[in-house]
Amino acid sequence: MQKNFIQQLHPMTKFFFALFLSAAVLIIPGHLFSFLGFAILLLIAVAAGVVKEFLGTVMKALLFLLVIIFLMQLFFYPGDHVLGQWGIFKWTEEGLNYGLTLSSRILAMGSAFILFFRLTEVRDFVKSLEDAGLPPMGAYVVLSTLQIIPEMRRHANTIMDAQKTRGVETEGSLLIRAKAFIPTLTPLILSSISSTEERAITLESRAFSAPTKKTSLHKLTKSTADRILPFVYITILVGLILWRILT
Amino acid sequence: MKSIIEMKNVSYRYPVSDDQIIKNASFTIEKGKFTAVVGNNGSGKTTLCNIIRGFIPHFYKGELEGEVIVDGKNIVDYQLGQLGEKIGYVFQNPFIQVSGVKDTVFDEVAYGLENLGVEENEIRDRVKEILKLVKIEHLQDKHPMGLSGGQRQRVALASIIVMNPDILVIDEPTSQLDPIGTEHVFDIIRLMKERGKTIILVEHKMDLIAEYADNLIVLHEGELVLQGPTREVFADPRFGEYNIQYPHVTEVALHLQKNSVKLNYVPILDEELPESIGWTSLEESAHD
Amino acid sequence: MTELHLKNVSFAYPDGTKALEDLTLNVPSGQRLAIVGQNGAGKTTAVKLMNGLLKPTEGTVHVGDWNTKDHTTAQVSRKVGYVFQNPDDQIFHNDVESEVKFGPKNMGFDPERVEKLTDWAMKLCGISNVADENPYNLPYSVRKFVTIASVLAMDSDVIILDEPTAGQDRVGLDLLGKLLDELEKKEKTVITITHDMEFVTEYFSRIVVMANRKIIADDDSEHIFYNPAILEESMLKPPAVAKMANLLGLEKGILTKSQLLSVIKERELTRGR
Numbered sequence: 076m077q078k079n080f081i082q083q084l085h086p087m088t089k090f091f092f093a094l095f096l097s098a099a100v101l102i103i104p105g106h107l108f109s110f111l112g113f114a115i116l117l118l119i120a121v122a123a124g125v126v127k128e129f130l131g132t133v134m135k136a137l138l139f140l141l142v143i144i145f146l147m148q149l150f151f152y153p154g155d156h157v158l159g160q161w162g163i164f165k166w167t168e169e170g171l172n173y174g175l176t177l178s179s180r181i182l183a184m185g186s187a188f189i190l191f192f193r194l195t196e197v198r199d200f201v202k203s204l205e206d207a208g209l210p211p212m213g214a215y216v217v218l219s220t221l222q223i224i225p226e227m228r229r230h231a232n233t234i235m236d237a238q239k240t241r242g243v244e245t246e247g248s249l250l251i252r253a254k255a256f257i258p259t260l261t262p263l264i265l266s267s268i269s270s271t272e273e274r275a276i277t278l279e280s281r282a283f284s285a286p287t288k289k290t291s292l293h294k295l296t297k298s299t300a301d302r303i304l305p306f307v308y309i310t311i312l313v314g315l316i317l318w319r320i321l322t
Numbered sequence: 323m324k325s326i327i328e329m330k331n332v333s334y335r336y337p338v339s340d341d342q343i344i345k346n347a348s349f350t351i352e353k354g355k356f357t358a359v360v361g362n363n364g365s366g367k368t369t370l371c372n373i374i375r376g377f378i379p380h381f382y383k384g385e386l387e388g389e390v391i392v393d394g395k396n397i398v399d400y401q402l403g404q405l406g407e408k409i410g411y412v413f414q415n416p417f418i419q420v421s422g423v424k425d426t427v428f429d430e431v432a433y434g435l436e437n438l439g440v441e442e443n444e445i446r447d448r449v450k451e452i453l454k455l456v457k458i459e460h461l462q463d464k465h466p467m468g469l470s471g472g473q474r475q476r477v478a479l480a481s482i483i484v485m486n487p488d489i490l491v492i493d494e495p496t497s498q499l500d501p502i503g504t505e506h507v508f509d510i511i512r513l514m515k516e517r518g519k520t521i522i523l524v525e526h527k528m529d530l531i532a533e534y535a536d537n538l539i540v541l542h543e544g545e546l547v548l549q550g551p552t553r554e555v556f557a558d559p560r561f562g563e564y565n566i567q568y569p570h571v572t573e574v575a576l577h578l579q580k581n582s583v584k585l586n587y588v589p590i591l592d593e594e595l596p597e598s599i600g601w602t603s604l605e606e607s608a609h610d
Numbered sequence: 611m612t613e614l615h616l617k618n619v620s621f622a623y624p625d626g627t628k629a630l631e632d633l634t635l636n637v638p639s640g641q642r643l644a645i646v647g648q649n650g651a652g653k654t655t656a657v658k659l660m661n662g663l664l665k666p667t668e669g670t671v672h673v674g675d676w677n678t679k680d681h682t683t684a685q686v687s688r689k690v691g692y693v694f695q696n697p698d699d700q701i702f703h704n705d706v707e708s709e710v711k712f713g714p715k716n717m718g719f720d721p722e723r724v725e726k727l728t729d730w731a732m733k734l735c736g737i738s739n740v741a742d743e744n745p746y747n748l749p750y751s752v753r754k755f756v757t758i759a760s761v762l763a764m765d766s767d768v769i770i771l772d773e774p775t776a777g778q779d780r781v782g783l784d785l786l787g788k789l790l791d792e793l794e795k796k797e798k799t800v801i802t803i804t805h806d807m808e809f810v811t812e813y814f815s816r817i818v819v820m821a822n823r824k825i826i827a828d829d830d831s832e833h834i835f836y837n838p839a840i841l842e843e844s845m846l847k848p849p850a851v852a853k854m855a856n857l858l859g860l861e862k863g864i865l866t867k868s869q870l871l872s873v874i875k876e877r878e879l880t881r882g883r
Binding site for chain 1: 658661663682683684687688691692694696698699700701702712713716717746760761764
């Protein structure tokens with residue numbers, strides 16, 4: 076992706092920001108700050124030019140969850156100040172407050188990490204983990220899993236086609252489709268296992284286990300901003316904690 | 323003749339198996355020469371490649387007997403990672419030979435060099451050179467997972483060749499490819515031969531082997547039954563006993579010989595046919 | 611017996627990519643047909659339409675008197691069997707025999723018929739001796755025969771083989787040849803996709819050449835492999851025998867080794883050797 080200033084920041088800087096924001100919304104009571112936090116995230120998304128995808132993912136991943144959580148707290152959180160009633164459901168002031176607090180916090184925290192992944196390429200994130208000490212095999216497992224998943228979907232479709240031609244019905248009632256499960260899943264798993272071996276050989280033939288220290292075409296650099304920002308986060312957090320304790 | 327690989331009385335049994343899949347094989351691979359390994363399926367060709375490349379015994383367990391010497395040193399004394407620089411390995415399935423961790427063909431080809439700790443600028447230069455050589459420059463920004471089988475096989479070859487190994491072990495690279503894909507792969511192999519690499523190739527396409535291979539090793543049920551210069555092995559009457567495919571022209575010529583047509587020598591290339599049966603095309607056109 | 615009729619068939623993927631344009635093909639019952647052409651020409655798409663795996667976006671495909679649009683793939687597979695190129699996309703049993711039995715059992719045949727078909731298919735494919743083996747312990751080329759057997763055991767009238775020759779050695783190719791003869795005796799229709807031109811000329815007389823999503827030729831081997839225009843457009847290479855015949859200055863039309871041999875012998879005799 077074409078990178079602007081925000082995207083060019085080191086992955087760790089962005090990751091720490093997500094952590095920082097999550098910690099902040101947990102420290103500060105009530106829901107106002109959490110919603111504010113979300114607004115800040117939105118602004119950052121706009122500045123980085125990823126706001127559409129960001130909102131899209133937030134909707135898909137969080138919206139349903141948040142609504143359920145909010146309603147659960149609204150109706151079932153213990154409280155005395157009843158605000159209203161509808162049939163057997165009654166909602167209280169305590170429930171309302173808690174519901175808002177909880178869901179706004181989850182919104183802020185969840186969105187913080189969603190934004191992080193929107194702003195960071197996985198390859199850069201894994202590279203930063205490697206720089207921080209993640210063993211090469213760990214990095215390999217993370218990265219290859221990401222590429223494998225769409226591959227497996229494609230492969231599963233091919234297998235399903237092959238089993239259809241052997242008389243396995245895949246269209247129809249749930250029972251019929253359940254019967255197609257084993258003939259589809261088993262070859263997928265078996266070939267994944269045997270391809271793991273071949274994949275290991277491929278890695279070997281690319282000198283994966285060579286005793287030398289590895290180099291990298293795509294290096295991560297830390298700019299001044301990357302060096303300063305983590306301290307800014309910590310300073311603000313310490314400040315917030317102190318304020319909380321003292322008031 | 324300088325030998326670069328030697329096998330002495332090598333036998334091997336896979337961990338789960340009762341039978342030895344390679345029985346008492348001894349041979350030498352000449353440095354800088356192109357040796358083809360032929361034999362019917364199940365004869366042990368891939369196992370032999372695994373042994374040469376050091377995957378047996380370092381990767382696959384099981385019982386390995388005998389000595390395998392690569393460039394003067396016994397293979398058990400090498401660390402697996404060290405062999406990667408000396409011996410390149412390409413195998414049949416193009417879909418498993420992508421690393422699975424790179425987003426572009428350029429990065430994919432560079433991967434081996436990164437693992438070897440080569441300096442970044444050198445990596446870039448070498449990758450550019452190889453992409454040009456293998457004629458896949460137009461693919462360099464594409465995602466490896468989006469390529470066809472033939473394209474992937476070329477990328478796999480490029481990824482190995484860029485590491486500049488002296489020895490290339492290539493196991494049935496064209497079985498899953500169409501004729502044009504096959505041609506592209508053999509163009510690359512020919513180039514490597516011209517550059518003086520030692521090449522060991524397992525293939526069923528005998529016509530291509532007749533054209534490119536200097537030496538031939540024949541496996542039958544795990545035993546090394548024939549070896550020597552390509553021409554000699556094909557002409558050896560014992561070759562026919564193993565029901566292995568001949569080059570098409572050789573098959574035709576031998577059948578003619580069986581049917582009382584005089585054969586001056588056993589042809590292995592199409593162009594040799596007229597001369598081998600004592601015809602020249604000028605002579606025959608008069609009969610049309 | 612089942613005839614195949616593809617009428618003005620076109621196929622495009624959901625994202626709009628065209629894979630076939632205006633194909634018309636009729637395959638009478640019991641015929642042997644080879645489909646050749648470069649990868650990407652549309653061969654696999656065409657055969658997938660024949661067994662209902664894909665439904666045409668334009669035109670109709672009739673298998674016997676069934677329109678494939680009116681039936682699921684599993685149903686059409688009763689009439690048209692399809693052996694996939696990669697056996698590892700199909701095999702999921704621990705032993706060869708169960709794998710082969712799977713298809714006929716799904717067809718709902720009675721146990722005796724299942725037994726009989728399984729034995730016949732395994733014998734034909736040369737895998738009776740490994741009936742109890744785990745397919746993954748067998749070489750890749752033998753696994754290919756396991757999948758062929760598992761489709762043959764379904765006893766469909768039409769059988770489609772997708773690249774059965776890839777990676778096969780001499781023994782495997784001979785076995786395939788015998789298999790084709792046996793299927794012909796049983797009056798099955800066989801359609802094969804292959805890149806092996808020697809195999810094609812040896813065992814098939816009707817050849818359909820595809821290029822650029824269309825059929826560019828549908829004829830017998832003589833007229834295809836000696837036609838420079840077709841060879842150029844399809845980027846096919848004629849079988850080795852054609853090159854040899856040319857080098858010897860022989861007449862056009864020679865494609866099989868046996869033809870070459872008899873012509874050479876004739877010449878030898880006339881030259882008084």
